[in-house]
Amino acid sequence: MPPLVLQERISARKSDFEPLLQMDDLLRELIAAGGPMPTEYALLNRTLRQLGDAVRAKVIARDDVMAYAHDITSRYLDGTMQSRALGKKHGYSGDFEIIEAIYTLQTAQEPHLRRWDLYFHSQAAPNAVRNRKAYFHQLLNSHSAGRPKAPLNVLNVASGPARDVREWVLDNPEREVFFDCVDAEIHAIEHAKKLCAPFAKRVEFYHRNVLRFIPAKGYELVWSAGLFDYLTDRTFVYLLKALMTVTKRGGEVVVGNFSDFNPSRDYMELLGDWVLHHRTRDHLRELALEAGAAADSIEIQWEPEEVNLFLHVRR
Ligand SMILES: C[S@@+](CC[C@H](N)C(=O)[O-])C[C@H]1O[C@@H](n2cnc3c(N)ncnc32)[C@H](O)[C@@H]1O
Known part of the structure; x- marks a missing residue:
């Protein structure tokens, strides 16, 4: 009942x-x-x-x-991924702990709860989150391969657990890549610092709201996943504009956003209270134009599920 x-x-x-x-x-x-x-x-x-x-x-x-x-x-279903999303421990459904649990395929130990978590992880949206980590890794590969002699500076906006950073650096210890990671949630920063401790000299963490603070350096690559789909159009444009100004000529800003094709949307919204601004490719392009990007500098890509779109703006 x-x-x-x-x-x-x-x-x-x-x-x-x-x-x-x-x-x-x-x-x-x-x-x-x-x-x-x-x-x-x-x-x-x-x-x-x-x-x-x-x-x-x-x-x-x-x-x-x-x-x-x-x-x-x-x-x-207490203790399942679904209850953790609904519980919004750190203020909203897709907090760094949930994202970390998606990356590491965490499941409850109790058999009757575990099946619910397997169902959760099987869906398109968590797959898209895992795929976007791989997408970031590919971007890092191609940007760093293009600069064999010079260091690559990367700004990671709303870095969450920074597991993506950890995995890539551990796999590519010889590449000269430096990360500035910004996140508004202190627990995310603390967790990420632990994950990145083995190469702390390459990663700087800023516990800040990116809407109020962006490190004033220049970057070859600015990456943000899992943030813009929580923002209204107005804030999206405001932040994209700000990120474009810290991107060096020849570099790019890459922003992830869930697409309007999301087979997990009803599950997320109705059983997880996980509501995002899903956006089409055309919509992302319009917002980039509004932020001042030249039409020929904009490209939209996606991961294999086609759930996570990636807006690229070349500088
Ligand atoms: C869905 S997680 C994504 C984490 C990471 N980018 C990833 O894909 O693995 C979103 C993160 O954005 C952070 N966040 C949300 N609003 C923010 C803001 N205004 N400034 C900085 N970080 C923010 C949250 O604390 C959280 O860690």
Whole structure:
């Protein structure tokens, strides 16, 4: 049964709430069976899609779905990735701990919870997050290969756990690359500092809000993933403009943003309260133009899931 606060509304408009009741039936069935098996993922996704359609059509209020999601998650799925996203320990769903858990494929130890985490990690969005780490690595490869003699300076905006930095430097100890990492969350900075301790001389950390502070150096590569899709268009343009000014001639700014093609969107929004500004390629291009980028300096790329787009602006 959905939580008490909802039951009265549901009994008055039972047919409207049908997609939520179906979701509830399915989740309870799967919970009783010890979590979803891979063969059940398609049914779960379809049921989520129907619920998403009802919310988009305003037949069911998003707040009602959120009340439901919090209730069922806290009662049966405490400790799962889903409950961690909903819990917003550091203020929002995609905090550095969740991102780190996605990179390292963390799953609950308890078998009945573990299956839910395997379902979480199997989805397109977490895959896209892992793929964007590989995308950053490829960028670092190509930028540093183009400068065999000169050091490469990289600004990593909203660096989170900095696992991407750690992995690349450990794999490429001979490359002269220096990172400035900015993050507004002190726990993210502390965690990232530990991960990057073996090569601390190559990485500088700034515990700052990038909307108020950007290190005033020049960079060949400015990278930001997992930040711009939380920003409104206005703030997007403001920050992109600021990042373009610290990018050296010949360098580039690369900004990740979830695309409007995100098969995990209903799961993220309805069971994780993880809401992003999904943007199309054209929209990203328009925002770059608004920030003052020349039309021929803009390029849009993507990772294999096509969920994470990457706006490149060449300077
Ligand atoms: C989704 S995580 C992405 C982390 C990292 N870029 C990655 O992809 O692995 C977003 C990070 O942005 C940071 N953040 C959010 N708003 C910020 C701001 N205004 N200034 C600096 N960091 C910010 C958060 O603290 C968090 O660590």
